[in-house]
Amino acid sequence: MAVRPEGTPCWADAMFTDVEQAESFYGGVLGWTFGESSAEYGDYLQARVDGGAVAAVVPPMPGQEGQSQWCLYLASPDAAATAGRIRDHGGEVLLEPLRVGDLGTMCLAREPGGAVFGVWQGGTHEGFGATAVPGAYCWAEVITRAPERADAFFTAVFGYTTKRIGDEAVDFRVFDLGGDTVLGLMGMTDDVPPEVPSYVDVYFTVADCDAAVAAARDRGAVLRFGPADSPFGRVAALGDPQGANFSVIDITTKRGGTPQVGEVF
Structure with missing residues (x-):
C-alpha cells in the first residue's frame, strides 16, 4: 500500500464501556465482523468488511471511562514532529506520541475549538484496508x-x-x-x-x-x-x-x- 500523504484520514476507532454491545450494534448496522481482541494492546478489536480493516473498538483504560466517541486519525510520517506543530499552532496534545509495538505510533490531540482527533504514524498497520465501500x-x-x-x-x-x-x-x-x-x-x-x-x-x-x-x-x-x-x-x-x-x-x-x-x- 502506498504511504498516505500527511494529513490524510487513515484510521478510526472508539472506546466503548460495553464492547460486546458495540460489536453487536455495528455488526448489525454496518456489517462489520470481528476477530480476536489483542490483550497486548488493551483488548483492541479490529472490525473488518470483506477482509479489509475498517475501524476498531476498544474498552476504556482505567480512569478514561465516559461517553463514547469516534476518533479519526490523520496520517503522519513523524508523529513527534506533528505533535510539535500541534502545540505551536494552538492545539493541545492529550497523549504524547506512543509507539504501539511494530504497528505504528499514535498521538491524540485537541484542536482549538475542542474537537479531539488522532495522529497515526503507520508501521505494519498503515490504516484503512478498505474505504468508500459499504461498511467502510x-x-x-x-x-x-x-x-x-x-x-x-x-x-x-x-x-x-x-x-x-x-x-x-x-x-x-x-x-x-x-x-x-x-x-x-x-x-x-x-x-x-x-x-x-x-x-x-x-x-x-x-x-x-x-x-x-x-x-x-x-x-x-x-x-x-x-x-x-x-x-x-x-x-x-x-x-x-x-x-x-x-x-x-x-x-x-x-x-x-x-x-x-x-x-x-
Whole structure:
C-alpha cells in the first residue's frame, strides 16, 4: 500500500464501556465482523468488511471511562514532529506520541475549538484496508465552535488548502491535500446546545441509507438528522446506544449538482 500523504484520514476507532454491545450494534448496522481482541494492546478489536480493516473498538483504560466517541486519525510520517506543530499552532496534545509495538505510533490531540482527533504514524498497520465501500469509512467533518481558529490550525499543521462552500448562514469548508479533498469543517450554529462539545463526525458508507437508519434505530440508536439527499449521497446522522455520534451515507444515491465554492448545497 502506498504511504498516505500527511494529513490524510487513515484510521478510526472508539472506546466503548460495553464492547460486546458495540460489536453487536455495528455488526448489525454496518456489517462489520470481528476477530480476536489483542490483550497486548488493551483488548483492541479490529472490525473488518470483506477482509479489509475498517475501524476498531476498544474498552476504556482505567480512569478514561465516559461517553463514547469516534476518533479519526490523520496520517503522519513523524508523529513527534506533528505533535510539535500541534502545540505551536494552538492545539493541545492529550497523549504524547506512543509507539504501539511494530504497528505504528499514535498521538491524540485537541484542536482549538475542542474537537479531539488522532495522529497515526503507520508501521505494519498503515490504516484503512478498505474505504468508500459499504461498511467502510468514507468521509469526516470537524464540527467545531471555533471554525476560524480550527481552519488556521489545520492548515498550519497539515498543509491543507481551504475552500469555503456555502454562504454566511452555512459555515462549511473543505480541506484539500495535493488536489484531493480529504476533510470537512463546519462551525457549530447558535442553536446547538452549549453542553454539546466539538467533535469529529465520521461517515461510514452504506448500501441503503434508509435501511441503515432503520437497523440502527431498531438497535437503540438516536436519529439526529436525515435521512436527506445531497449532491454527495443520501445521508443521516446518528448517535449509537453508548452516545457515540457517527453518520452514514449512500454515495450511489446523489441529488443535485456538485456545489462550487460560495454555493450552498
